[in-house]
Amino acid sequence: MSTGNERLVVIGGDAAGMSAASQARRLRGPDELEIVAFERGHFTSYSACGIPYWVGGQVDERDDLVARSPAAHRERGIDLRMRTEVVEIDTAGRRVRARELDGGAESWTSYDKLVIATGARPIRPALPGIDAAGVHGVQTLDDGQALLDTLRVTKGRRAVVVGAGYIGVEMAEALINRGYEVTVVNRGSQPMSTLDPDMGRLVHEAMTGMGITMVDDAEVTKVLTGDDGRVRAVATQDAEYPADVVVLGIGVRPETTLAKAAGLPLGDHGGLLTDLAMRVRGHDDIWAGGDCVEVLDLVSGRERHIALGTHANKHGQIIGSNVGGGYATFPGVVGTAVSKVCDLEIARTGLREKDARRAGLQYVTVSIESTSRAGYYPGAALMTVKMLAERRTGKLLGVQIVGREGAGKRVDVAAVALTAGMTVEQMTALDLGYAPPFSPVWDPVLVAARKAVAAVRAG
């Protein structure tokens, strides 16, 4: 289709891959750069983060989650090959081998520049019964559709969610919204292991208050099936939980099978390692981004794996700029995340206590309760803010927030302060927006900072 001087090959047609392709196309027209993208699924550029809300019924249509269809990408001059899986990267020969999933035909495509955006794969423990009908992951749109199909035909109303991280708690909400009795079975001592246990406890209590049965410290040992071959219960070491549907939300790992086979550098978490321009280390013509890479945590100075659409989009944008002849870098993350279960908002940024210890940092912690609006203003909702600051220096290390409406996005203030390397004392002077419908006269984040200043002085 193109007589481009140069060919860019993209592996993976979701956020990182197609953002990279689109940005490269913006900078260089089809006469300058041919772009070939491979996607093994049925969809491109969709919001996996939106799947719980589609399953829960807040989003009506699957297509609402699709930011850009294959046709739209093709109109922009991207040679997009759907249902085609790359099965080998030959870095020496600068080519990839791809298989058409419908038919099985294979062929090699050469590249001048390669973008690896193979995403993440859900953790799926090899338990007896795990493949029974009625057991669902929720990683892809296809997964979401399969789960919705199950919900439509299932008569029972008992759901078990395995895992209590972001996906687990969001799926608990989705199933509540669909009228299910929900049990969340969780290996940790509290839900949301991305929070410290004391903050996770608040999530446990709130979810219990919503009528969700929270089973912590529980390892799933098998999935029990009925005579029809469908799931009927989930067994742990201690008990059995009846289930008409089971959702797995245990987490994901970088999908780097191809990269590993090609000898590309992987980190401790199994993700690809890149430089600041998102180029795979040691490979001048290969970039990688999205859920398949590790990113630098700016607070701990260590690599982490974080599967999050907002990072994948940024990576794609940066890669596209660089392969298109521009210049952009991804300096790293501070580990910000926000989520909700029904009306409970959960947010975090920076280091947990155990992250700080692992990084060799000594710290003080404080927790405060405050409200989202002035206490006298209607709708003022309680929130708890926990703050970690480095001992002696008072440098902000992390913030966790659990509360109701208006709590979650307050974490952004801490995310920017972390990025800027502020101390908690500097934070107390921050000029944040104040009016009674928006905040108490001391914003909750500032209340926490004030208390942290005192703790740093005492510690």
Add this chain to the structure above:
Amino acid sequence: MSTGNERLVVIGGDAAGMSAASQARRLRGPDELEIVAFERGHFTSYSACGIPYWVGGQVDERDDLVARSPAAHRERGIDLRMRTEVVEIDTAGRRVRARELDGGAESWTSYDKLVIATGARPIRPALPGIDAAGVHGVQTLDDGQALLDTLRVTKGRRAVVVGAGYIGVEMAEALINRGYEVTVVNRGSQPMSTLDPDMGRLVHEAMTGMGITMVDDAEVTKVLTGDDGRVRAVATQDAEYPADVVVLGIGVRPETTLAKAAGLPLGDHGGLLTDLAMRVRGHDDIWAGGDCVEVLDLVSGRERHIALGTHANKHGQIIGSNVGGGYATFPGVVGTAVSKVCDLEIARTGLREKDARRAGLQYVTVSIESTSRAGYYPGAALMTVKMLAERRTGKLLGVQIVGREGAGKRVDVAAVALTAGMTVEQMTALDLGYAPPFSPVWDPVLVAARKAVAAVRAG
């Protein structure tokens, strides 16, 4: 009541003054420090910012706005003298002369340390009829009560608000909530002169859409009264607007009559000038804070006057720490403000275009439209974000946001970035909280930053 070695005298019993007194008391007990505070009104430590919501009916009781009563302050060992006005400061003699408003008795009180927290006074133009029954300011709780009393007895349903800044638009909402037909008469070409005109235009349009009659470019020339002596209309150069009640929301000026008479240093805006510890310049034993001082604008490097409860509370805290033997400073502001009219949220931080020009800065501006949540998520509300960045350096200079639910507090991210001196390019990498119920995959502030990066490169 105390045999303190040292006496602290506080002039003004609201946010700055009583925060200072309380913080000083926390650090030094009554045996070490005697604290005498004078307040000419009936209330202490109340939220003037909450008055529009009390008038509008969202807040039930006047006392809901009082954070700490005179009795509560006295319990903490503060010798609080209500309805007593300080009428002279004798800096050479280290004493103040106070008059009891009920009775008129006067006496001198000596001080070792003095805190001036005399607040601001509303601008009240000397127009014919301005003192007619039915014309109200809304600066104090007494003002709010008087306005509510008028609303209770007034039969007509036509209200005119003079002024379209924060107080004006909040009072417009309050009167709408009370069932009035509201006309806002405004001297400027747009409401909210704290925004650039293009953003003010969005406020104009939204308020018009709420059924509020917006009269811009209009100077009030007189208040017309009926045979009963009550207001019946407001006249401008061009027209008359029938009014059963008139609310003045024109703005405030620092109340520094006493300070000026005492020869203390005032700035271009009439506010007291202090050092970073909030000590009045050139006076080792006098501190000042709250609405009566000027503050350093960290973006322009110039002094400004900003009457805002959140600053007053910080000032008080800092002054109390310093007079109590601790140490704290107020580095300055970036000019963050947030407000709302019904469901319209209005926020700003940093410099407007005219501020940038006045500061000698060349700049680029961009405006973008985005949504508060992922576009497919229910309740995703439109917002416009305008961003100013310095030409060449790309340093963030200011952000203005006008939108619906979820728009206003996003300005905090920009406020922290301004404080940290970030460029718009650095902002594009900010790790802000993302999940579909909270944000599009690119937060609106980041969308604006990306566009600003392009503008800086082009400019």
